[in-house]
Amino acid sequence: MSAEPAQDKALKGAVIAERKRCGKGNCRCARGALHGPYYYRRWRDGTGRQRKAYVPRERLPEVRSALEKARADSPRVRLRELKAMLAALEEQRKETRRRMGQDVGRYWHGCQLRERRSFPAETRDRALYRLNRDGIVAAVGWGITEDDFVLLQRMIRSERKRRNRLGLPWKVRDPRTGEEIILLDIDLSRLPSYQGHVVRLRRSGTSRGRAAAAADESATTGGRAT
Numbered sequence: 001m002s003a004e005p006a007q008d009k010a011l012k013g014a015v016i017a018e019r020k021r022c023g024k025g026n027c028r029c030a031r032g033a034l035h036g037p038y039y040y041r042r043w044r045d046g047t048g049r050q051r052k053a054y055v056p057r058e059r060l061p062e063v064r065s066a067l068e069k070a071r072a073d074s075p076r077v078r079l080r081e082l083k084a085m086l087a088a089l090e091e092q093r094k095e096t097r098r099r100m101g102q103d104v105g106r107y108w109h110g111c112q113l114r115e116r117r118s119f120p121a122e123t124r125d126r127a128l129y130r131l132n133r134d135g136i137v138a139a140v141g142w143g144i145t146e147d148d149f150v151l152l153q154r155m156i157r158s159e160r161k162r163r164n165r166l167g168l169p170w171k172v173r174d175p176r177t178g179e180e181i182i183l184l185d186i187d188l189s190r191l192p193s194y195q196g197h198v199v200r201l202r203r204s205g206t207s208r209g210r211a212a213a214a215a216d217e218s219a220t221t222g223g224r225a226t
Contacts, residue, residue, distance in 0.1 A: 013043025
């Protein structure tokens with residue numbers, strides 16, 4: 001055992017407090033009240049042998065500070081910190097993918113959402129509905145639910161594929177306004193929210209409501225939906 005040197009640029013190990021017996025028979029330490037504490041720095045040298053150096057009490061803060069600095073700068077600690085950082089980034093990536101697959105943030109625009117082919121069609125449709133619910137309800141003309149919107153999008157894709165396979169157009173231009181209109185043969189009576197919409201129109205009790213219900217029914221059951 002040696003005394004702690006005044007300068008040590010590469011301190012290793014840890015400071016350990018020890019209590020000792022002096023060996024005198026009439027000393028209090030013989031009855032269990034040991035002397036100390038005395039502080040020692042313990043470490044292993046290049047051969048793996050454990051070494052020990054006494055640390056004077058006045059140098060204790062300095063040695064502990066140097067050990068903490070050496071421990072923080074060691075490759076093992078840096079590797080541990082890097083692994084923790086990578087694990088945190090991986091958890092953040094998983095959380096981001098989960099949120100993108102369930103509830104899309106406001107920064108996702110609808111057209112960009114439809115272009116994200118890495119997501120299933122139903123996931124994109126649900127996210128699109130949640131992002132633009134008010135606009136979608138206003139566009140279709142009734143309080144369409146999320147499940148019905150997903151079903152409607154599935155019906156639209158199926159009808160577009162059928163028309164493309166047969167070589168039939170599904171886009172026309174309005175001669176009056178010049179706007180492009182999409183015409184597809186879709187049975188809206190398959191949508192529960194639309195059925196409820198028609199029932200409410202019939203129950204309105206007005207001739208206008210009954211006429212609107214009849215017009216909606218004739219225009220969408222086996223007919224055209226814009």
